[in-house]
Amino acid sequence: SQKIEQNSEALNIQEGKTATLTCNYTNYSPAYLQWYRQDPGRGPVFLLLIRENEKEKRKERLKVTFDTTLKQSLFHITASQPADSATYLCALDTGSARQLTFGSGTQLTVLP
Amino acid sequence: EAGVAQSPRYKIIEKRQSVAFWCNPISGHATLYWYQQILGQGPKLLIQFQNNGVVDDSQLPKDRFSAERLKGVDSTLKIQPAKLEDSAVYLCASSRTGWTRDYNEQFFGPGTRLTVL
Numbered sequence: 001s002q003k004i005e006q007n008s009e010a011l012n013i014q015e016g017k018t019a020t021l022t023c024n025y026t027n028y029s030p031a032y033l034q035w036y037r038q039d040p041g042r043g044p045v046f047l048l049l050i051r052e053n054e055k056e057k058r059k060e061r062l063k064v065t066f067d068t069t070l071k072q073s074l075f076h077i078t079a080s081q082p083a084d085s086a087t088y089l090c091a092l093d094t095g096s097a098r099q100l101t102f103g104s105g106t107q108l109t110v111l112p
Numbered sequence: 113e114a115g116v117a118q119s120p121r122y123k124i125i126e127k128r129q130s131v132a133f134w135c136n137p138i139s140g141h142a143t144l145y146w147y148q149q150i151l152g153q154g155p156k157l158l159i160q161f162q163n164n165g166v167v168d169d170s171q172l173p174k175d176r177f178s179a180e181r182l183k184g185v186d187s188t189l190k191i192q193p194a195k196l197e198d199s200a201v202y203l204c205a206s207s208r209t210g211w212t213r214d215y216n217e218q219f220f221g222p223g224t225r226l227t228v229l
Binding site for chain 1: 116152153154155156157160162167168203205216217218219220221222223
């Protein structure tokens with residue numbers, strides 16, 4: 001069956017450290033993968049997109065990798081801050097009309 | 113630019129009642145999406161419109177849910193009759209183009225939190 005799995009547990013890290021979030025998928029062949037941030041009571045906000053032919057993408061303190069052989073994406077936040085605390089969602093394009101299928105998200109807490 | 117607008121923000125109804133949600137996407141965005149997000153889960157696509165046509169409604173429970181996009185702009189999502197398991201946040205999103213090879217980011221509204229008692 002098709003699945004998208006993110007870190008099953010909430011992730012707590014110390015301020016200043018690098019947070020690494022995982023997104024694994026099975027039985028999909030996405031052309032691209034997106035990462036979103038969601039704060040409580042709000043809709044998701046787009047962060048980064050990485051295409052199937054790209055290994056790595058960076059934006060400020062964010063870095064995403066995409067390994068289509070391992071069927072995995074890693075999302076890194078360097079020099080993390082308490083303001084980075086949120087739920088992070090990965091999403092794959094999974095349909096002929098570029099529909100997105102979301103993982104269940106990883107709740108990240110950055111401790112001061 | 114103004115973001116995606118949704119109303120109401122909160123709704124409490126009893127089971128078997130009906131409810132409607134409204135969405136106004138970002139001006140000029142051709143594609144509009146409705147998602148259902150149950151607590152602790154990621155958003156699940158219910159229906160996707162390209163202009164005023166339906167691109168995908170494969171996960172929409174059509175016996176109780178319906179949606180329309182008026183003149184390719186605003187959209188409404190209706191549930192009739194509601195069940196307890198419909199309690200969730202209903203998110204509307206829009207994107208610039210649509211189901212082409214363009215890789216569109218989606219812009220989400222704040223959502224409507226529905227509680228069915």
